[in-house]
Amino acid sequence: MFRTALRTVLAHKARLLMTVLAVMLGVAFVSGTLVFTNTVSGALENSSTKGFDHVDVAVRPVYQEGEGDRVGKLPELTDATLDTALHVPGAASAIGVVKGFTAIADRHGELIGGGFRSEGGNYWGDDDPRYPLVAGTAPHGKDQVLIDSRTAQRAGYRVGDTVRISVDGPVLTPTISGVFTTDDGNVTAGGSLALFDTATAQQLFGKPGTYDEIDVKAKPGTAQSVLKQQLDAALPKGLTKTTTADQLASDQARVIADSMSSMKNGLLVFAGIALFVGTFIIANTFTMLVAQRTKELALLRAIGASRRQVTRSVLIEAFVVGAVAALVGLAAGIGIGAGMRALLGSFGTTLPDGPLVVTPGTVAAALAVGILVTMLAAWLPARRAAKIPPVAAMSSIHATATTKSLVLRNTLGALLAAAGAGLVLVATTMSGDSGQAPMGLGAVLLITGVFVLTPLLSRPVIAAAAPVLRAFGVAGKLARQNAVRNPRRTAATASALMIGLTLITGMTVVANSMQLAVEKLAAAAIRADYVVSMANGNFLSPDVERKLESAEGVTAVSPMRNAISRIDDETEFLTGVDGASFGELTDLPVADGTFTIDGTKVVVDRDTAEDHHWTAGSRFTVSYEDGRKQQLTVAGVYRPNEMMRGILVDKDTLAPHQSDPADMQILVKTADGPGDAVKARLVQATGSNPAILIQDRQDISDGIARSVTLVLNMLYGLLAMAVIVAVLGVVNTLAMSVVERAREIGMLRAIGVDRAGVKRMVRLESLVISLFGGVLGIVLGMFFGWAAGALVGNQLETYELVLPWGRMAVFLLLAGVVGVLAALWPARRAARMDMLQAITSE
Known part of the structure; x- marks a missing residue:
């Protein structure tokens, strides 16, 4: 029977070609997805591991939760902390790390790095081991900056050129003192990195005399775990956290794997759809092949072949077809994985260098998918062929489906379709994530039911x-x-x-x-003509609001300013706005009271009001970030939406309690309405800052x-x-x-x-x-x-x-x-x- 099956496959090569192609495409998609995601993950992990070559233990501050009405805060890492870390017995060196958003403009004034990947930092001394210089010298003062070699190459910058840079709002025009290389994953993903000397970076990023992190290098022969223990003993308890480089690399690898998993799962879903569709083709092909070979199979039964042998013969054909398709699909998938990586590069997404990764798991998955899908799809036709009596098959009286089988099929299809449609309809009455599972199950049942009813x-x-x-x-x-x-x-x-x-x-x-x-x-x-924000989603400097207020033709301006507070022993975010003009710039329907924001009068969204059992006229005590308290009155309750919600407070009420105010967005109304000339004036008023987005509703x-x-x-x-x-x-x-x-x-x-x-x-x-x-x-x-x-x-x-x-x-x-x-x-x-x-x- 095995030889018979192989001869049958060879005799029907043309008929099975399309089946091979269908399986091959599905397998190629699966293996290509696995190759692509494993390659990208491996390259990013290798890159991130290299980034920890110059640190053995990292020291970071630990956020301190507020007690009672006190608002939590992040402790500062100072020069004293740095000195303590440097003088533990196992430390060879220590570097203070400063980070912040830094936008770099190209020669046409356009932002490089896509906003979310525009970063800045500090260059430690005159020879920072983290960032080897390939040209120029270390930066000194606000008038000098280093940029990474990838950004320099993309923008055509060289040492000595002047570059426009935005740091938290203000626009700087320093000279490029040097160019460096880096394994920073942010840069390899297409971002940009600008470095200032440490004092300048601390001043520009609003962290004078402090660091975001301290990286400690161990002396030769000192293990990372030993250095960590020494640092834990020397540094203040509960205010800092130490992490070894090995753990940092492990954490980074896990983050990369998690970030890639959603892409991998999404691509595999579509591969599964292709294989699911291919299953119909395979089943159809084998059904027709069996029908066309009815007399041949009947003759095999007549000369002594059992039902199991006939079934096994058809399944062997399916195994051979599936194995061939899987091997071809695997080879095509490797090519697809390489092609997807090259395609990302053509879209401007830069990935770290690394080999194409084809794991044993990818090979096993490709073979398993190809062979199992084909054999499962061929099993029903094989079983049907084996059940045909030899005499009936030779007389071809088996071809017509019985009335009983048609009634059974139609009844089953109707029940499945009805159950699926019912589940989907029930899911539409649910809210949030609770309706997703029944809707997904209902969709599967309905599609299956319609498929069964399709004849x-x-x-x-x-x-x-x-x-x-x-x-x-x-x-x-x-x-x-x-x-x-x-x-x-x-x-x-x-x-x-x-x-x-x-x-x-x-x-x-x-x-x-x-x-x-x-x-x-x-x-x-929004009634405002323009919404102003940072390209990377970070906060705007309050200076931007003042510049926009003085711009020609501007009639109303209001920031949306973040402020943390505590109310009823819970952390709540307040939004500071210009109480006099905010009503003119927005359209928020009031459900209770009046839309009045002035002094101690605030408005809150309906959800927050229900959580705290507030109505118009209710009073509550707020504890600001500086620890001072104030009683506020709910003037009105408004209906929230996806763009605006929370407690709206006058910005002047918040101002005395904020040491470092920052705006999420700024709403602007102009006398002439939106237009190219008006927008140009606003761009000019903000200093033609490449990091600032000025958008009208269109x-x-x-x-x-x-x-x-x-x-x-x-x-x-x-x-x-x-x-x-x-x-x-x-x-x-x-x-x-x-x-x-x-x-x-x-x-x-x-x-x-x-x-x-x-x-x-x-x-x-x-x-x-x-x-x-x-x-x-x-x-x-x-x-x-x-x-x-x-x-x-x-x-x-x-x-x-x-x-x-x-x-x-x-x-x-x-x-x-x-x-x-x-x-x-x-x-x-x-x-x-x-x-x-x-x-x-x-």
């Missing part, structure tokens, strides 16, 4: 296309009859395309609805639209794998159907149907099947999009269902194009068939 649905849906097909004469009529002749085959073929279009349509509906919701939220909550909407479009395009690209597999399924089904209907096609040619008519018949059949799958996919996608939106709408009041009819029409058109393209080869093969040989074929 039943195919007849009425395809029958609806009869008037259109009549226009193509005999070819159209035959195409319709062929499409519904074997409903199960048609269903398996169409379902592969249905799943891909369900996901694509559902994601498109949710993404477009979310985009509109956020745009409406921004428009409803800019915010455009940014949201770009983000949504980018995510959608990525999802479309990933789901394209499933669609490609579905196309292979259509090609495979049609090609094998042509072989199965050889005599019929020969008879058609004999009675006068020309080659063009035969081609037209096969193409129309493919078109009908593809459009059937497309219609089911779009309808299901719209339902899931609505359901997911209803779940989101329970938390986002401005959410409103948006059905992008234009895009859905494009999706349906693409389904038709898929059908036409998939039929090219089978139609050509059918038309070129020799009619006499076809008529006499078995």
